[in-house]
Amino acid sequence: MKMLDRLIEKYAGFGMSVIEATIIFIVGWYAVKIILHILSKMMRRSQIDAIIENFVISILNIGLKIIVIITVIAQLGVPTTSLVAVLTTAGAAIALGLQDSMKGIASGITILFSKPFIKGDIIEIDGYVGTVQEIQLLYTIVMTFDNKMVVIPNNDLVSSSFVNYSHEDIRRVTMTVELHPDSDVQKFKSALMKIIDQHPYALKEPAPVVKIGEYKERSVSMQIWVWSKNEYFYDLNDDLWVAVRDIFKEQNIKIPSQQIDVHIQQNDIKS
Structure with missing residues (x-):
């Protein structure tokens, strides 16, 4: 019981x-x-x-x-x-x-919190330039301008340098144009500045610059700096190169040619 x-x-x-x-x-x-x-x-x-x-x-x-x-x-x-x-x-x-994966996750969280770039930004790393499509915990996916998908480990983005072209509101078009030494530099400069002043995407401030950068042995190097809003950068860059080509034609500016000096040494052979 x-x-x-x-x-x-x-x-x-x-x-x-x-x-x-x-x-x-x-x-x-x-x-x-x-x-x-x-x-x-x-x-x-x-x-x-x-x-x-x-x-x-x-x-x-x-x-x-x-x-x-x-x-x-x-x-x-x-x-x-x-x-x-x-x-x-x-x-x-x-x-x-999963040590490596954990490092990748930590890097992904670092990127997502610190926001050195966000989805839609244009970045450059290891020679790749493209638009950020997606930021994952382990990888960031970038689509290049020729439609290639680049998968970049977040460890690489955290531990190396990269360029964010979309971070600032404005961006500078930088061009170097080589003129023939006989060219009228002032005439070229005036014609290009007139086009820049009338271009809708070229900002007045910071002021555009067209100047002589360097006198070389066989050419005059012109430096061209023009600012635009970030979204118009590529359009302005393309338009300015077209304008330079047109000015070359109008002013009959010759493209500097490379000259190669060949020295022939003749030795007399006595028999």
């Missing part, structure tokens, strides 16, 4: 533990959903990048649910010390195995 009472007491206690564990599981699981939902709303209001939001929510979702499961197991009377130790060891092993 005493044995039966003990069994009833034991299983009754275990039954209560099961009920309590079930309640903890249901409430905990639901609480995780509520916490993540609230956090997601807060992050959206803060205008945090969607990639960072999804990453943070995913990590918290896994972490919080593991805590709920460990709490449920502990409520059932199962020792959790060994389980926590196993999970910690497994986590450390996974982190070690």
Whole structure:
């Protein structure tokens, strides 16, 4: 009889533990959903990048649910010390195995938070120039102007230099034109400045510059600097080169030619 009472007491206690564990599981699981939902709303209001939001929510979702499961197991009377130790060891092993990937993720988060460039910017790195299509946690995807997709590891972007052509509102067209030494430099300069002054994309401030950059042995090097809004840079650059070609034709300016001096040394051979 005493044995039966003990069994009833034991299983009754275990039954209560099961009920309590079930309640903890249901409430905990639901609480995780509520916490993540609230956090997601807060992050959206803060205008945090969607990639960072999804990453943070995913990590918290896994972490919080593991805590709920460990709490449920502990409520059932199962020792959790060994389980926590196993999970910690497994986590450390996974982190070690994914060390490079973790560095890439850290670099991706750095880019998304610091915003050295954003989607739609034109950047140049390792000889590639193109538009940023997508910023992922491990990679940044750039589409070049000839429609090639370049996948750049975020580690490379964080650890090396790159050029962001879209960061500033205005950009300078820089041209170097070689004139024949016999050309009327002032006439060329006046004709080009007139075109620049009338061009709708050329800014008045900073003021455009057309000047002699260097006198060379067989040419006069002209430096041309004209500012425009970033979105009109390529149109203005193209128009100015067309204008230079037209001025060359109108003023009959000769293109400097390369001269090669050949010296022939003749040795008299005596027999």
